[in-house]
Amino acid sequence: MSESGVAEIFGAQWPRLVATLRADLGDLDLAEDAAQHAFAAATERWHRDGAPDVPGAWLLTVARRWAIDQARRDARWAQREDAVRAALELPQRERGxxxxxxxxxxxxxxxxxxxxxxxxxxxxxxxxxxxxxxxxxxxxxxxxxxxxxxxxxxxxxxxxxxxxxxxxxxxxxxxxxxxxxxxxxxxxxxxxxxxxxxxxxxxxxxxxxxxxxxxxxLPDEPETWGLAALLAYTDARRPARLDDAGDVVLLRDQDRSTWDAASIAEGRRLLGRALRLRRVGSYQLQAAIAGAHASSPRFEDTDWSTIRRLYAVLGRIEPSAVVTLNEAVAASLEEGPEAGLALLAPLATDLDGYHYFHLARADMLAATGDRVAARFAFDRALALCENDTERRAIARVAAEKSA
Structure with a gap:
């Protein structure tokens, strides 16, 4: 069996194997060590003989046997040898x-x-x-x-x-x-x-x-579906977020034809499943916001009014300065930069160390024509941003809007 084949089985089986061994053995370290031994043995054996029909069962058996041997040799586990042995000898015991x-x-x-x-x-x-x-x-x-x-x-x-x-x-x-x-x-x-x-x-x-x-x-928990929907919608934009040179492409400039249609459809399905459970939470609201962006064929067609209302509801469910910041951005794009700046003003102290706050404020100030104040805000955003790729994008926008 090829190394890539073993790696694929590793990716599929590792979480379940470690989880089962931890439940069996009662110790995370021993579970990890046993799982690693089993995969090391699999790498050697399966290259020679091919993978068994049920790889997970093979790995679990090898891991449990190794744990028994360790219990015999290691004084730390000696007092628990009976329990470890039981995990090996009763693999079909009643349990979750x-x-x-x-x-x-x-x-x-x-x-x-x-x-x-x-x-x-x-x-x-x-x-x-x-x-x-x-x-x-x-x-x-x-x-x-x-x-x-x-x-x-x-x-x-x-x-x-x-x-x-x-x-x-x-x-x-x-x-x-x-x-x-x-x-x-x-x-x-x-x-x-x-x-x-x-x-x-x-x-x-x-x-x-x-x-x-x-x-x-957890199929009856709506927020799990809401989070999955949020990630699907957001991840749909991954292909358009960087250009060929590795620089950030702003949302307004992204080529939406490259957005992953399958991920958008998946986000829509997952959010629908969440909403049918009729217990709205923060991740469902964030998913709905991401969905509003995903459904807009052009940046100019974005339904900022709906997005603003969703952020307002999110702020009542889970109050946060960052949520209010996002509401302010939506307000500026719906009503104009003055509306956004009015919402930003009370956040100046709480978000002074957050570069996205200064970036949003700079953008709004530039839209009002106050290029000097915008330049100071862009400079503050640059000073706080630690990611070089983002810094290049901020510098580029600053040169366009506040020069």
Missing amino acids: SISDDLLAMVFGCCHRALDEPARVALTLRYVVGIPTASIARSFLVPEQTMAKRLVRAKQKIAASRVPFEVPDRAHLAGSLYEVLKVVYVIYTQGHAAPSGELVRGDLCDEARWLAATLCEM
Whole structure:
């Protein structure tokens, strides 16, 4: 079997294998080690003999047997050898499905006892299966630094006794909010990284896979469908976001014929599924906003009035200065720059360190004809922006509108 074939099976089986082993063995480190051993064995065996008919079952058996051997050799696991052995000898015992194990893994990695960077890193490593080196590149830190962060996060899991379980109905909403936020952060890290490479398609793809998996496992939760719709709509614009030179193409200038029609259709389907559950939430509103952009054949045809109203509703459900900033942008494009500036004024203190605030304000000031004030605002946006690709775009717009 080819290396690409093994890699494809790895991508499909890693999340389920680690989740099942963690549920069996009760320890994330041992589960990861066992899974890695199983895939190492598969790489050697399958190249020679070909993959078995049921690769997942083969990997699980090999991993469990390795865990038994480790329990015998390692004093740390000696007291748990019986439990580990039971996992091997009773593979058909009554227990939750692999989907339940995977869902429990997601909730454990996203537990609120952990800080957000740890949740994101753990989810990427143990749910998605991204190598530590790749996660380190996403966070722009050395691999050794990320490895230490993962170790500290696992120590926090042990010390805080973080449960790897699906919360009961009474506690699901709060925990699900944290899970969806992690998925959204992963997507954002791929869609508009704060520094380094602006677009990381691999992270976008993994976030969409996670969102789709959550929809499959939690079909009655409308916000999972809302998030999946938001990511589909937003990702449809990926082909048009950078030009051939790797520079940012602003939304108003993008070639909409290159937008992914299949992703737009998927976003429409997913949002429809969410809305049929009749419990509107923030991700559904954001998806509706993204859908309004996606349905406009030209920037000039955008329904800014609807987008503004949606942002206003979103601001009531989930108050945020950034939401108000977006409402202000919509207001400026619906009514004129003065309307947008009036909404921006109260945000000056809260968003002073946010380069998108100064960029929006600069654009509005330029539209009023105040080129001097616009220049200062563009300069502030440039000073705060850390991504070189975005900085080039800001500089280009500043030269056009405030020179």
